[in-house]
Amino acid sequence: MSPSSIRGPGLLCVTSRISSPSILSEETYFNWYDNDHIAEITSHAPMSSAFRYWDTDRSTAKKPYLAFYPMADLAFTQGEAFRGIRVKSDLLPGSGVVYDYAEVDVRYLGFVGGTGRKGEGRGKGSRSHVTRRPDFDALNSPATQLLSTLQTHPSHLRSLHFHLLYARTNAQSRKLKGLPPTSTDEDPDRAVPSWTAIHEFDRVIEKRELDELMKGAKAGFEGTKASEVRVYELKKVFGEKDFFFE
Incomplete structure (x- = not known):
């Protein structure tokens, strides 16, 4: 992977967890996130919309918080305006640097394709579960079978x-950001899934519903690396509220 490949329509996808809960509370973290960080991000036209979710099963989630930012061209993230977005704030405790108290993963996801939205309206981003498949294309045969199965759910909006x-x-x-390294920073060489599918639903879907629905389709994944399915509930939408892949 190289930063030179970051261009075209896609998502800046951010997952995180609070690594120092004794210092940084959820209330403080999301006060900063909503009123400082995302507010600054969405002031830039190429990143004018943001969607923030929580994992519905936070007890098993490595990073239970999800935010993503749709962009017509991810190349914006390679410019000085993006690099200048602050990660230090008076709203945060201690050093004020978010990376000191939260572990944050950032993924640049290029848009491949998808299904048309059922019903009317743009920017719903209502509910979603995210499927990660590290070893094969999201549009190959097993994944297509899974997609067809998910589309039978009455609350499915699009994939x-x-x-x-x-x-x-x-x-x-x-x-x-020009910050010094710390001894607690994680291994930057760990494996990251190559493919991501986001399936939108018009209500919060329970994991057991998906497990039951996908029983037959999962047979197509035998012999592959583990596929992770996470279910997220929408918490807040920011800016122009436009999830534009229509």
Whole structure:
């Protein structure tokens, strides 16, 4: 993966967890996230919409918080305006640097294709579950079978497919922002899934519903690396509220 590949329509996808809960509370984290960080991000026209979710099963989620930013051209993230977005704030405790108290993964996902939205309206982003498949294309035969199965659910709105262009961890983000490394920063060479599918639903879907629905389709994944399915509930929408892959 190389930053030079970051261009074209796609998502900046961010998952995170609070690594120092004794110092940084959820309330403080999301006060900063909503009123400082995302507010600054969506002031830039190429990133004018943002969607923030929580994992519905936070007890098993490595990083239970999800935010993504749709962009017509991800190349914006390679410019000075993007690099200048602040990660230090008076709203955060101690050093004020978010990476000191939260572990943040950033993925640049290029848009591959998807199904048309059922019903009317743009920017719903209502509910979604995210499927990650590290070892095969989201549009190949087993994945197509899974997609067909998901589309039978009465609350399914649409499915979108993305290919990983680049990923960075806390350590790499600190370097990008000119911050010194720390001994607790994670391994930047760990494996990151190459494909992501986002399936939108018009209500919160329970994991057991999906497990039951996908029993037959899962047979197509035998012999592949583990496929992770996470279910997220929408918490807040920001800016122009436009999830534009229609």
